[in-house]
Amino acid sequence: MRLVQVFVPRGDLDRVLETATEMGVDYAVSEQTSHGEFEALVSIPVPPAAVEPFLAELRAAGLDEDSYTVVTAAETIVSDRADDLTGEFTGTRISREELQARAADLAPAASTYFVLLVVSTIIATAGLLLDSAATIIGAMVVAPLMGPALAASVGVVVDDDDLAARGVLLQVVGLAVAVATAALVGWLLRGTVLLPPGFDITTVPQIDERITPSVLALFLALGSGVAGVVSLVRNVGSVLVGVAIAVALVPPAATAGLGIAWGRPTVVLTAGTLVLINLLSINLTALILLWLSGYRPHRSERIDHVYGRLRSRVVVLLVAIAVLSVVLGGVTYGTYRTAAVEHDVQTELETMNDEAAFADLQFREVGVEYELVDVYTGDEPSVTLVAERPPGEQEPDDFADRVRERLETATGVDLDVVVELVDTQRSG
Template identity: 30%
Template sequence: MLHLRAVSPPDRTDRVLEVLSDHRGATHLVVIKDAAIDPAGDVVEADIAREAADEIIDALCVLDLDHHGGITLEVIDTALSDAADRAEEDAPGEGADAVVWQELLGRTGEESRLNATFLSFLTIACLLAAVGVVTDSSVTIVGAMVVGPEFGPLAAVAVGLVLRRWDLVRRAGLALAVGFPAAMLITLGGTVLGEATGLFNRESLIGDHDVDFIYQVGPYSLIVALLAGAAGMLSMTSAKSAALVGVFISVTTVPAAGYAVVAAVLNEWGRCIGSVVQLVINLVGIVVAAAVVLMLRRRGQRRASTERPLSRG
């Protein structure tokens, strides 16, 4: 269940109440007259089934509440109510399968911004990857995978493509296009410094190592990227964020960037090119799979909403 709070201009409150009271997925309706100060208006609250949220929000946006009032959603961890149980049963579809599109847009939009925090995490992840390469430490490579923040912009690109939100695609694309080169450039400086001070040398990459999978491109590179992209988008759209950790440690994006830098500094150009190709395959595969999953979920949600009545009448 989700808790909805809407600030409504007084002349639209009756229509807001009509939207909520008529929908089978809404319950626990509360109205507090003249409670809102900025923006001024009435406060309307309700608990809604997750699978009904998208339709209810769309109906409230038709009333321009997003421009002349406000709409907020919060997750309810526990709801002890027969009315809430009925709302979830009567709402179309299943809660775990429901996508709250405005929530998804807000989440991916926030995570796709190019800012100091994003660049810092990506740079630290690339530096960790470089250390993992020169020390042949799979544990450090996994750490770099977890620290890397690149899935946020990749998911945003997929969401933007499916919803045709080109502003989101541009913003996320900018974060990736600037973030990876910047992180790799800083990692390049650290790698050159490490070689100059004798922390490692070309012998670090010669022979067989546990981390050689990073630059070895094959069919499984694309397969893993597709599976990770699908799992990541399923996690984001179903609010099961714990699964994202598995996504982070299954794709070779940041490790490939770090390996490419180390290999370039040590003049191992074959391995450098292989790492860059690995990086591109993973980035593209994640976006493609995430977009496909999003399109399938959107189609399934629309089908579910037409199969069951939405109004109480």
């Protein structure tokens, strides 16, 4: 339930009471004794679904928008009459006015926003370098990215240009700050005793996950956008949803910053693509769902104008996502090809171990060097094998070529194969 309190200007009390009576809601009138221009305070308990139509009726009746109308959440209403009102006004979403106010509250002051974002990025960067999923998720609790992501979309839908511009600005500048912070942290840590000599960021699983994203990563961003809108319009689970949105944005942004610190353009490209796709997808989902939820500007003459802007933004977002998805699709295919070659090599070697032609040999270790970029540059995968043989045995001169031909047949690609033969004796 909500408690709507209207500070009624002098001369407007009758129209407020008439509106409440026509809406079928109860009210109480308190005489205003202040020195201001208000003559009374009218308190009206209503269900959440009744707030927006009631405020619309007040505006239609001519109540001056410069007057105060306060909407507060009532935790408990002790009255059987509340059930009748709830049954008359069905719905689960909050009013447009509440939505706008909550979106503004979710976009904190710039100083607070950037302090929390920098702290979150530092923690997330440390979690990436430590390969600690728990640390990364913990950092997301601090990240304040949910507010700007939703504020921008709410501002567009309800025709609040200031709110929309603030949301976009905080997102763009915030992600740039996150990348720069991670790059600075990486530059300061690189070459220190805190990291092993020759530390390669691409070998860390948590980082590798962000630089080899698949098209499935879109589901995380789209799901985060849906959850963000639902939590906002129904006022549930905002903390957990904020974590989901932050997970979609901060870790890949921090990964891109580490790519800058280590001078790895491929890391910057793939992680940067991921964070941009996630950002755009969250905004796209929020815009569409807010409009489909029925939110509109309260001035009916502005609806067509807002719809035109909304449609333009959706088209731009879709085009941008489609372009970036080409990179995402390329990464998905390249990752699949490298994994497929390694799998096929391993499977074929296991088969060769069981064949009579290689009865005296056992292929024990295999190393496949085939990077994502090699798929598109045409470089051959390099396969290094370690084969055990009984002491004194001599293999044919073309043995490595025979192994290579078998592996090339299995993988369907040209390979550079090195076979290392080791004389081995094993005790009975």
